[in-house]
Amino acid sequence: xxxxxxxxxxxxxxVVAIVAMFVxxxxxxxxxxxxxIIAGDNATxxxxxxxxxxxxxxxPLWKQFLVWAGSLVRGDLGKSMFWNEPVATLIGQxxxxxxxxxxxxxxxxxxxxxxxxxxxxxxxxxxLDRFVMGFAVFGFSVPVFVVGxxxxxxxxxxxxxxxxxGYTPIAExxxxxxxxxxxxxxxxGLAYVALIAxxxxxxxxxxxxxxxxxxxxxxxxxxxxxxxxxxxxxxxVPIVTVIGIGVALLIGGVVITExxxxxxxxxxxxxxxxxxxxxxxxxxxxxxxxxxxxxVNLLVDLSYxxxxxxxxx
Amino acid sequence: xxxxxxxxxxxxxxxxxxxxxARRNPTIVVGASLLSLMTLIAVxxxxxxxxxxxxxxxxxxxxxxxxxxxxxxxLGRDVYARTVFGARVSLAVGLAVATLSIxxxxxxxxxxxxxxxxxxxxxxxxxxxxAIPAILLAIALVSLNKASVGIVIVAIxxxxxxxxxxxxxxxxLTTREQPFIExxxxxxxxxxxxxxxxxxxxxxAPLIVQATYVMASAILTEAGLSFLGAGVPPxxxxxxxxxxxxxxxxxxxxxxIFFPGTCLALVVLAVNLMGDGLRDRLDPRLAxxx
Numbered sequence: 001x002x003x004x005x006x007x008x009x010x011x012x013x014x015v016v017a018i019v020a021m022f023v024x025x026x027x028x029x030x031x032x033x034x035x036x037i038i039a040g041d042n043a044t045x046x047x048x049x050x051x052x053x054x055x056x057x058x059x060p061l062w063k064q065f066l067v068w069a070g071s072l073v074r075g076d077l078g079k080s081m082f083w084n085e086p087v088a089t090l091i092g093q094x095x096x097x098x099x100x101x102x103x104x105x106x107x108x109x110x111x112x113x114x115x116x117x118x119x120x121x122x123x124x125x126x127x128l129d130r131f132v133m134g135f136a137v138f139g140f141s142v143p144v145f146v147v148g149x150x151x152x153x154x155x156x157x158x159x160x161x162x163x164x165x166g167y168t169p170i171a172e173x174x175x176x177x178x179x180x181x182x183x184x185x186x187x188x189g190l191a192y193v194a195l196i197a198x199x200x201x202x203x204x205x206x207x208x209x210x211x212x213x214x215x216x217x218x219x220x221x222x223x224x225x226x227x228x229x230x231x232x233x234x235x236x237v238p239i240v241t242v243i244g245i246g247v248a249l250l251i252g253g254v255v256i257t258e259x260x261x262x263x264x265x266x267x268x269x270x271x272x273x274x275x276x277x278x279x280x281x282x283x284x285x286x287x288x289x290x291x292x293x294x295x296v297n298l299l300v301d302l303s304y305x306x307x308x309x310x311x312x313x
Numbered sequence: 314x315x316x317x318x319x320x321x322x323x324x325x326x327x328x329x330x331x332x333x334x335a336r337r338n339p340t341i342v343v344g345a346s347l348l349s350l351m352t353l354i355a356v357x358x359x360x361x362x363x364x365x366x367x368x369x370x371x372x373x374x375x376x377x378x379x380x381x382x383x384x385x386x387x388l389g390r391d392v393y394a395r396t397v398f399g400a401r402v403s404l405a406v407g408l409a410v411a412t413l414s415i416x417x418x419x420x421x422x423x424x425x426x427x428x429x430x431x432x433x434x435x436x437x438x439x440x441x442x443x444a445i446p447a448i449l450l451a452i453a454l455v456s457l458n459k460a461s462v463g464i465v466i467v468a469i470x471x472x473x474x475x476x477x478x479x480x481x482x483x484x485x486l487t488t489r490e491q492p493f494i495e496x497x498x499x500x501x502x503x504x505x506x507x508x509x510x511x512x513x514x515x516x517x518a519p520l521i522v523q524a525t526y527v528m529a530s531a532i533l534t535e536a537g538l539s540f541l542g543a544g545v546p547p548x549x550x551x552x553x554x555x556x557x558x559x560x561x562x563x564x565x566x567x568x569x570i571f572f573p574g575t576c577l578a579l580v581v582l583a584v585n586l587m588g589d590g591l592r593d594r595l596d597p598r599l600a601x602x603x
Contacts, residue, residue, distance in 0.1 A: 018441025026453050137589065141582035143533050145540050145556060146574035149563055153571075157564050252448040256537050260560075270449065274456050274543045282453050290444040 001305070008301060012294055019290045020072060023283050024065055039277075051081070077284035082276045087284035091266055097167045098265035101188065101257065102250055104181050109189035110196060110243060114232070117200025117239075122227055124205060132197060139194025144253045148187035148260035155183060165262035184261040188253045192246050199242040203235040210234075236307040244300030251289045338594055344586030351580050355400035362397040365550045366390065374566040384568040386559055395550040396573050402551040403532050403580055406466055410531035411524045413470040418477025419520065423508055425478065426485025436482070439475040447472035448534060452543045460546045469534045473527050480523055481516050488515045518595040525588030529581050536577050552577040 035052040036043065051057075056064055071078070077087035120132035156164040162183055168176040207213065208231055216226050258267035266285055273281035304311045335342040354361065369389035377384040383392035425435040442450075447469070454468035488494065489512065497507050538544030539553025547554050552573040559569035 014437050015440045015444055018438055019444050022441060022445065023453070027457065137582065137585055141529070141585050142578040143536055143574070143581070145537070146570075146578060149556070149560070149567075149570050149574065153563060153567055248443075248446055251446045252537075255446075255448055255452075256541065259541060270452065271541050271543075274452060274541065277456060279453075279456070282449070282456060286445055286449045286453060289446050289449060293446070294444050 005302060008298055012298060015294055016291060019294075020069060020287060021065070023286050024068055027279060027283070028061060028064070054081075072287070077287065078280035080273075080278050080281050082273070082278045082281075087280050090269060090281065091284060091288055094264060094266045094269050096169060096265075097263045098254055098258070098267060100167075100170065100177065101181060101184055101263060101265065102254060104178075105185040105189040105192065105250060106247075108185060109192045112189075113193040113196035114200050114239065116193070116197040118204055118227060118232060120197070120201040121204030121208060122223075124201075129201075132201070136194040136198045139190045142190065144187055144191070144256045145260050147190055148184070148257060151183045151187055152261075167261075167263045167265070180261075180263075184257050184263060187260065188250065188257040191253065192249055195246050195249065196239065196242055200235065200239050203238045204231055207231045207235045233307075237304055237311075240300055240303055240307060244297045247296045248293055251293060338590050340586045341590030341594065344583045344588075344590060347579060347583035348587060351400055351576075351583065352404060354397055355404050358397045358401060362394040363391055365394040365398040366548075367394075374562060374569070376566075377568055383572040384566065386555070386566070386569045387562055392555070392569055392572055395555055396552070396576055398550045399552045399555060399573055400576065400580070402462065402545055402549060403535065403577065406462065406469065406535040406545075407528040407532040407580075407584070409466045410469045410473060410535075411528040413466065414473035414477055414527055415520055415524050417470070418474045419481055419516065421474070422478040422481025423485060423512065423516075426482040427489065427504070427508055427512065432482075435478070439478050442472065443475040445472065447530075448537055448541075451534060451538055452541070455538065455543045460544070462545055462549070465535060465538060465544050469531050469538075473531065477520070477523060477527070480519055484516045484519060485512055488512050522588055522592045522595060525584050525591060529584040529588065532577070532581050532584070 035048045035055065035057055039047045039051050056067060059067070068078075075088060077091070079085065080087055080090055083090060116132050116135075120129045123129050152164055155161050163180055166180055168180050170177040204227075213226065213231060216230050221230065254265070255267035255270055257263070258265045259271050262268075266288070270282055270285045273279075273285075367390065369385070372381075372385050372389040373387055375381055375385045375389075381391050381393060383396055386392055386395070421435060421439075425432045450472045451465070451468035454471070455464055458464045494507060494511055497511050502510075535544060536551070536553035536556075539551050540557045542557060544553055545551050547558065555573040556570050559566065562569055
């Protein structure tokens, strides 16, 4: 097992290296002078020369990459051109809202989606099943920001039940922290719930057709333990796989959700960097988010042995 | 005489065939009709809507009325006209991204699946590309270039390619083990011929389904990018741009957000429904499951 984990950690390296190389090349293979692009439309030649030196753009490409990759390995994501502070520090300062949003969304969405998927599979072909599947297609189709504004309009502006926008740190109390996260989590989680509910229903339908389920039913196992202990446990591997792949959906959605709900997180950091052409921030956040995605999917792989004892490494 | 007698008989036959098809594949028909309607609106935008750019400052943030069906925005522009013209960008970007990413993904996937030596390198590269969140990759690409519809299309296509490559490769890997491929190799067919004549046809059905999903996700990503200010230039009316420009007026003028938002959701829903229906029809094995 330990050897397997070590092997998998090593196999992450080329993927992360390719991400880093790609992100690096993006800046350097873009048409035109990257220094001029970053400087913006009103830049003087001095500005551009300054940026070029600051970013080391005068050096040969391979040398620039080695220098950049070297600092990356040491956890240095470069310096923001606008804030004049290390990108890693800026991301760290804004991590709490983003992590809060992602974790509340993830936990609520997974519980809700699995409940929906299991129920739909257990009652396959009924109106309830069709409703769940209809909801899933709907969830895939409505953009995060449209749902977000709809929720704000109904629950914050019209009914005044919840705050319109903003974020309260958890240090100021769990209740205000949660109140601010309810609407963003629903908006962000909708597509994720749809994705997981669909795969849960599909896998459950496959498992429910197995002989051992019929045997369980024949010997009189009650339907709830039959569904949860016998069927859901055996359907776990594909469901967990999709939960891992779907994290990409959450990461992309976080950027938009934080803009809609005015949450001062890592997503907002990137969006603010777009207009300022603060490229080191965009680069840094891409690398951090990609790293999280790769890590989550590694954990998903490792969880297979826990979920299914037949899988041995 | 015989031709005249035949024509009326052929018509109800075709109509009957269509009825049967619609009964068996309601999602394809609903999705396709909705999408055709939206396409028609996009194509005929100039005929059915007025000037999308005309500003009338004295008519700002007016509620929907007979003169302005969807109301007006903060600059006094007609939301209906802008919504109708916005359909053009969404559909064009969706179609272009689907075409581009399927074309590149197909070629790369065929090569990776068939030539095993290239496979490991190509797939590691694709894994790396897949690890980058699509919207962030697009943000990076767009922010480095002058904003334009073309750049947005390229920026959205690149993250879609690895998913197509994986699909094509998996089809190639199963197809190449089939006895008829062995027979073709034994018969002395060249690699090119084997790929194009014997393997390519198996990829078409799953690719059609994939194309609809790519299109749906591309339309959503384009709207998201425009909403974030990293997409199509703000002077072009797109649904994402409209919502971004109106978001401060949500409380006073919700119509400026919800009309383009509803159209956006409807188009994506139409494409998704078509995709689900096509998948059920083209891949009966999956149909039972999803």
